Amino acid sequence: MDHLQYLETEAIEILRETAFQFERPVLLFSGGKDSICMVHLARLAFAPNPIPFTLLHIDTGHNFTETLTFRDELVHTMGLSIEVRSVAEAMRKREIAEPKAKFPSRNAMQSFALLDAIHELNIDACIGGGRRDEDKARAKERIFSFRDQEGTWNPLSQRPEPWNMLNGRINPGENVRVFPLSNWTELDVWNYIQREQIALPSLYFAHERLCLELPDGALMAYNPYVRLESTDALVECSVRFRTIGDMTCTAAIPSRASSVEEVIAELNQSQISERGATRLDDRISEAGMEDRKRQGYF
């Protein structure tokens, strides 16, 4: 079995275990490449029957238009069902003020909307696209990752998963986060996209875009939410996105890679990690992801 076949088989087994161990699982869909791959894998896992998961999009309201267009087309052509929950709404409910920073990211606030949705829809499992290669806290997380009634992850009392035996038993109000792509790397995802010819939003490929260049060289797509200062210079350049998140916290990278093959060649040359290259908010601190996950994050 070659490595992509192994990873595909492993992900399919995890998706099936989720379908057969839980009552109301959802597939968290962000419009990014990892969640698009998961939809593809879910289709293969259950074919010829339809995907037994509803998609759940936690919408920050700061999405790229291209992401939303792609999402709606995918849902339509594949006949999927989707729930969209608003982060802005969850913030209003909690009387949390909009962030005032230059790049006002609602990224960390996604946990509120997710926890509300879990409660409202009585969700017992959330399938997410997190990968262990993304971050050192994620590298420690189980495939079936238990969350208590408050949505808290306790990294020091995780359920062991010998031989990948996944224990999804929970009491009412608790839930499990499921990570079928745990053992995939960014490059595995792209090689799989190439092998399976999976369509992606155009943002992943080189295009001309008006960007704001930050002092450290990061390129932020110009967008209506950023608070421009008089000294800021906007430049038009050829860029693509390595990850797709909020417009407010996802940096673009200079690139001329316009096809999947060219992206793979570019990544093979790249010296920078995926998150390091693109996520402003992940640069905050070493334990940033662990702390956020403890509070209910994806």
Place this chain on the structure above:
Amino acid sequence: MRILKVFTCGNVDDGKSTLLGRLLLDSDSISVDILHQLTEQGGGVPNLALLTDGLRAERSMGITIDVAYKFFTTKHTKYILVDTPGHQEYTRNMYAGASACEVALVLIDALKPIEAQTRKHLEIMETLGITHLIVAVNKMDAVGFEQAVFLERQSEVKAVLNPQENQHLHWIPISALAGENVVKSTQAMTWYTGPSVIECLESITPPTDMLNAMPLLEIQGIYGGTAYGKLLQGTIDIKKTWHRGTQTLEIKECYVNGIPTAVAAPGDQVTLQVSDINVVERGQQWGVEAPLQCTECTVELCWMGAAMEPGTMEFILRRGTAERLARIDLPKRINPNDIQHINMSLSAPIDVLIERIVAKKERIILIDAQTNATVAAGIIKSIA
């Protein structure tokens, strides 16, 4: 590209995390931004252990508590590296991390005679049936790269290792800190002419899956009138009749990973249209010959939950996708990390094959019915 799953083990502070860091660093698998961070934290030289010690508690205590997964690739292999903790109190995490791996990378400290915890890890590998062992004697830099020290450690390990069938042992003197014999061949130990750790890993061929064994299928679930399962061994041939107890089943159509096919190989996730879906249930095993039914068995358990006093108790047992209640007679107190043979009787039979018991492939976990925590893992040793 193939996949190879490797775990590191050994006593605390033998340098497991440092070795993994070194493997990643010298194979150019660490991004410059991450390397920059490690170098800052190490005060000028990269602190390799911090690459895998990903939790606050681990960094503040300076030890590995739970398993970390890291990946790197060579031209032919994608490695899944499992960094397991060395501390006695986290032995259960080592057991869980090692369980699915094909190769053990055992670290021995050149500075000290081998200790109880290393012996425990070697015992666990035997329990799990892991036959490819790379024994790396680390910190050779701290003993002047002396061959005599290497040979002394080697004989200590040999003295406690029980020979197993198909065992493959590799002995390598290394310095994870200095990068000697990890990826790059040694400059300092001219008396050693064998492979480096990475060269050794590249040469290992894990045991092949059971292609020629009697075909055996495990059912994951039923959905939309279709059976979903996993081919545990053998191949699927649509013409064959499948058996379980006195029941029989014909396969009308077979899909692997969503694609219609007439053949499937061991480990494949299959989707089946069958002659009678009403006899199929999650947890069953169907074979070209009917599997045995087991209600009484002896399991070699690794205890992962809180300590239990002797007595009779009940847990939920999972074997593959089958779930049963298991009644256990605990003859003596069992503590976390203990490995013990325990007899249990099940609320209803599970399907088993003797050849899979012999091959250590009948694996179980025990779940506490109140807390739902996984409290033990083990391997069925015999059935009544």
